[in-house]
Amino acid sequence: MPLQSLIDDALAETPPGRVVWLALSGGLDSTLLLALAAEACRRHPRSLHALHVHHGLQAAADGFELHCRRLCSRLGVPLFVERVAVDPGTGQGLEGAAREARYAAFARRVLPGETLWLAQHRDDQAETFLLAALRGSGVTGLAAMPARRIWRDSRVERPLLAHSRAALEAEAGRRGLAWVEDPSNRDQALDRNFLRRAVLPLLASRWPHAGEALSRSAALAGEAEGLLGELAELDLARLGGDPTGLPAAGLSALTPARQRLLVRHACGRLGLPTPPARRLETLLAQLGARQGARQGARTRVAWPGAEARVWRGHLHLLAPPMELPTGWRATWDGRMPLATPLGECRLRLVAEGEPAVGTLTVVPRRGGERLMLAGRGSRDLKRLLQEADVPPWVRDRLLVVWQGERVVALLDPQASRWLACAEGWRALSPSR
Ligand SMILES: Nc1ncnc2c1ncn2[C@@H]1O[C@H](COP(=O)(O)OP(=O)(O)OP(=O)(O)O)[C@@H](O)[C@H]1O
Numbered sequence: 001m002p003l004q005s006l007i008d009d010a011l012a013e014t015p016p017g018r019v020v021w022l023a024l025s026g027g028l029d030s031t032l033l034l035a036l037a038a039e040a041c042r043r044h045p046r047s048l049h050a051l052h053v054h055h056g057l058q059a060a061a062d063g064f065e066l067h068c069r070r071l072c073s074r075l076g077v078p079l080f081v082e083r084v085a086v087d088p089g090t091g092q093g094l095e096g097a098a099r100e101a102r103y104a105a106f107a108r109r110v111l112p113g114e115t116l117w118l119a120q121h122r123d124d125q126a127e128t129f130l131l132a133a134l135r136g137s138g139v140t141g142l143a144a145m146p147a148r149r150i151w152r153d154s155r156v157e158r159p160l161l162a163h164s165r166a167a168l169e170a171e172a173g174r175r176g177l178a179w180v181e182d183p184s185n186r187d188q189a190l191d192r193n194f195l196r197r198a199v200l201p202l203l204a205s206r207w208p209h210a211g212e213a214l215s216r217s218a219a220l221a222g223e224a225e226g227l228l229g230e231l232a233e234l235d236l237a238r239l240g241g242d243p244t245g246l247p248a249a250g251l252s253a254l255t256p257a258r259q260r261l262l263v264r265h266a267c268g269r270l271g272l273p274t275p276p277a278r279r280l281e282t283l284l285a286q287l288g289a290r291q292g293a294r295q296g297a298r299t300r301v302a303w304p305g306a307e308a309r310v311w312r313g314h315l316h317l318l319a320p321p322m323e324l325p326t327g328w329r330a331t332w333d334g335r336m337p338l339a340t341p342l343g344e345c346r347l348r349l350v351a352e353g354e355p356a357v358g359t360l361t362v363v364p365r366r367g368g369e370r371l372m373l374a375g376r377g378s379r380d381l382k383r384l385l386q387e388a389d390v391p392p393w394v395r396d397r398l399l400v401v402w403q404g405e406r407v408v409a410l411l412d413p414q415a416s417r418w419l420a421c422a423e424g425w426r427a428l429s430p431s432r
Helices: 003-012 026-044 061-075 092-107 122-133 163-176 191-206 210-238 248-252 256-269 277-290 383-388
Strands: 020-023 049-054 079-083 116-119 148-149 153-159 243-245 299-302 306-311 314-318 330-332 338-340 341-345 347-352 361-365 372-373 377-380 399-403 406-411 417-421 425-428
Touching: 003 026, 020 026, 020 092, 020 277, 026 049, 026 061, 026 163, 049 061, 049 092, 049 248, 079 092, 079 153, 116 406, 122 163, 122 191, 153 306, 163 243, 163 338, 191 210, 191 383, 243 248, 243 256, 248 256, 248 277, 248 314, 277 306, 306 372, 314 383, 330 341, 347 406, 372 383, 372 406, 383 417, 417 425
Parallel strands: 020 049, 020 116, 049 079, 116 153
Antiparallel strands: 148 153, 243 314, 299 306, 306 314, 330 361, 338 341, 347 425, 361 399, 372 377, 399 406, 406 417
16 A cells, blocks of 8 residues: 555544644654655644654754754644653663653653554564564564554554555655654664664565564564463453452462463553563462462562562562651641652541641551550550551551550551541541
8 A cells, every 4th residue: 555545544543633643753754754644634634743852862963853843844733842851870771761751751742542653664663573582572572563552541653664664765755855864873882773784684685575574473473462461361350350469379270371471461450560580480489389378478579660479368569669768757737738758648637526636746657556446445556457458568658646645547658548547536538
């Protein structure tokens, strides 16, 4: 199908009345995509906006922006420029940090229900597939870039993904388009550039259809990934359907490959990073060894951005709990929002029949505190938390509210909720 018809169809499929954002770097691919999209808008009217991210990393960056401004004004497309600061110290290399900053900029502009178009093509897909294979990735990595996906309630689409760079260059030439070349694309010290400039041309000299074949393999891996996702959903449903608490016995009864799949899938569902292979092996080995161990036994396996705990026969996947700094304390009047190191709590605490509660003191739970409960007398907080099935990682972050020498309430600052309150007091949440 001719490129223009392809883009006409892709634009016709975007929701009318919602903005279509086009990520414009100023390179060949996004310059051509913008020209094709602007023309398609005449037949399928849409609010087409271009979005350029100025990374400020190289002297040439101002030239990229100028090119985008000229192009957009010629095509009559509004241009939005986002300036970002790239933090090279994130441990993912400069390219990775620039990508993260770019996606953060996209996220600021693209609203739910809107569409973001990226201009990657078939050769980009072949490179991404090879890079994943060289890292030893499974099907998720080998699936490389999807042609479309939902991202933060928006649609991200790559309308040029089935077309080779050569075809795009020929089309841009026919249209007399000019574009900018990023000088850093020549640096073969970067893996992707080395593949693009040295490896793929060599492969193509022997297998002329190498790019097409590699991107077809990526599409097949994507299909396999979809099927594995369906299998993991079935297993999850059979184990109760809650990714935050997987029954350990049911999980251990699955084959090892399905256990790994389900844990990774549950992490994905919760928006947590998936565990590296070794961590996952450790976790599943500990889980197996724990079968038959005493109830309540604690297992904890952590990896960057997440951790897993086994508690009361369930595997819990969590973001790493934040810790209260030692020595932290605050005074509070029971009415104003309470600022804690784990977040602001918009809760209120009132003494029945009293207009004001005076000065309350809020401190981390130390252990040994007791609370006077209506109709139950003085109770040990630890026992109360056990009775209420509050998990240990939540117990470790609780705050106790004191009036003088008396405990009057217990709160979870991270979840901004009350867990207990003394006789004669009322603990209120914002909705009441
Ligand atoms: N600075 C940027 N501002 C806006 N979008 C960008 C920027 N850099 C990349 N993109 C988007 O991400 C896609 C892939 O980026 P990549 O770095 O592979 O492309 P490129 O070679 O710099 O640019 P092009 O794909 O336009 O030739 C681009 O096609 C473009 O849609």
